[in-house]
Amino acid sequence: MGQIILGVGDYGASNRPGEEVKTFALGSCVSVVLLDPKTRTVGMVHVALPESAINKAKSVEKPGYFADTGIPALLAAMAKFGCNPKGKGMVVKLCGGANVMDTNDTFQIGKRNALSIKKVLWKYGMGAVAEDLGGNFSRTVSVSVDTGEIILNSPGRPNWKL
Amino acid sequence: MTEKIDRAVIQKVIKSVPMLSASANQLLQTTTDPDHDLREIVHIVKTDATLTARVLKVVNSAAFGLINEITSLDRAISYLGERLIVGIAIGDCASQLFDKELKGYEGEHGDLWRHDLRTAIASREVVAQSDLDISPDLAFTAGLLHDIGKALISDYLQGTAGEVLEKIENDEISDYLSAEEELIGFDHPRAGYELALTWKLPEAIAEVIRFHHTPAEAREEFQELVYAVHLGDNIAMMGGCGTGADSMRYKLDADYSRYITLQPNALASIMLTVNEEFVKLERSFAEAGDSNR
Structure with missing residues (x-):
């Protein structure tokens, strides 16, 4: 089965039957998964940080790194597969955004990532139908083009679906 | 049992x-x-x-x-x-230790080295971006060695990860550190400290290995360094680079703020730099080495 593997700050999409889009070990990072039922396209972006304002140059070089530049970049990539460029009709799922235990406000990057992503989605009129966010564990996430189903795994736990 | x-x-x-x-x-x-x-x-x-x-x-x-x-x-x-x-x-x-597959933590081959390298970079970056009067290079070295004890006790923890996670989720155990102590009577910082003594590592590094999860217990003169690596360790785990089932299952000691001032944006910048540096260093080590790292 074909795989598209995304690193930190990468985004990618596929409409090829049998293929899956995957990213490893999301700690405080969040994976935004967009599913377009009309074109049967699956897209994912591995967001590491909430806002691109901290490093504009980086957001040009790797827009997927930040929530506010990553989602537009993913939508543009999916538009090449014939999807609506504003995300109309797409299904959204979110995974990741974990925090370390007893975290203080500063270290809640996971939570801030998720919030920032939701804000950006809201501007497009989009909202997540399913999410697996937070907690104190890292997640590996893969989504199948055929079913749009997400398989999550984390060391020491049985796999689960979203 | x-x-x-x-x-x-x-x-x-x-x-x-x-x-x-x-x-x-x-x-x-x-x-x-x-x-x-x-x-x-x-x-x-x-x-x-x-x-x-x-x-x-x-x-x-x-x-x-x-x-x-x-x-x-x-x-x-x-x-x-x-x-x-x-x-x-x-x-x-120490490649025999760094390259060990941490089966007791359900970690994969190379996880310990990657986590240690990432912690080293993050600890250095924390020191470099704050006003601490300690050497960023020392923070790097201490970060590299902080978790070496996991390689020593991992085999004794085999088959326990699922149970530990369940107990942590149910609040029966407070974190992974207590779990190690409860299960085998020895946690990884103490095991690493034994190694530090045998290897006659510098005191500052031995102190980091011993107290990186409980920095408040470190001797006063080493606390800044221990807190810096404590943060480096947490930053590495948040970046998705842990050593297996225990990743992010330790407590952050927010009293780091006694020594280290860190605004959310500064932390975000540090995480960005750490990721870039890590990708580069991991590649250069892998290209130069013949091990599986």
Whole structure:
């Protein structure tokens, strides 16, 4: 089965039957998964940080790194597969955004990532139908083009679906 | 039911791994002294042919993208900086530990090395971006060694991860550190500390290994450094680089703010730098090495 593997700050999409889009070990990072039922396209972006304002140059070089530049970049990539460029009709799922235990406000990057992503989605009129966010564990996430189903795994736990 | 272990068992495990090389040991001692200079580092590396060859391989790896090959050791060392020289030396002679597959944590082969390298970079970055009066290079080295105890106790924890996670989720155990203690009577910081004593590591590094999850218990004179690595460790785990089932299952001690001022944006910048640096260093080490790292 074909795989598209995304690193930190990468985004990618596929409409090829049998293929899956995957990213490893999301700690405080969040994976935004967009599913377009009309074109049967699956897209994912591995967001590491909430806002691109901290490093504009980086957001040009790797827009997927930040929530506010990553989602537009993913939508543009999916538009090449014939999807609506504003995300109309797409299904959204979110995974990741974990925090370390007893975290203080500063270290809640996971939570801030998720919030920032939701804000950006809201501007497009989009909202997540399913999410697996937070907690104190890292997640590996893969989504199948055929079913749009997400398989999550984390060391020491049985796999689960979203 | 897991078997309890004690100091004697850990000592036996330690005896089964190779000692640090003379040059790695000298490098650690020299770089911990605030008054050393780069010439001393060059001198130590020169006496070790294997290390010299490795340093030249790393500096000339594609990851650094140098146009002209560096053939002089002096230039290689000043280009890489002393922390990488120490990193190469330790990484080489403790490779049996760093490369160990941490089955007890359900970690994958190479996880420990990647987590340690990432912690080293993050600890250095925390020091560099705050007003701490400690050497960023020392923070790097301490970060590299902080979790070495996991390689010593991992085998004794085999088959426990699922149960530990369940207990943590149900609030029956507070974190992974307590779980290690409860299951086998020994946690990884203490195991690592035993190794630090046997290897005669500098006191500052031994203190980091012992208290990186409980920095408030470290001796006052070393607390800044211990807190810096404590944060480095957490930043590495948040970046998705843990050692398996225990990742993010430790407590953050927010009292770091007694020494380290960190605004959310500064933390985000640190995480960004750490990721970039990590990708580069991991590649350069992998290209220069013949192990699976």
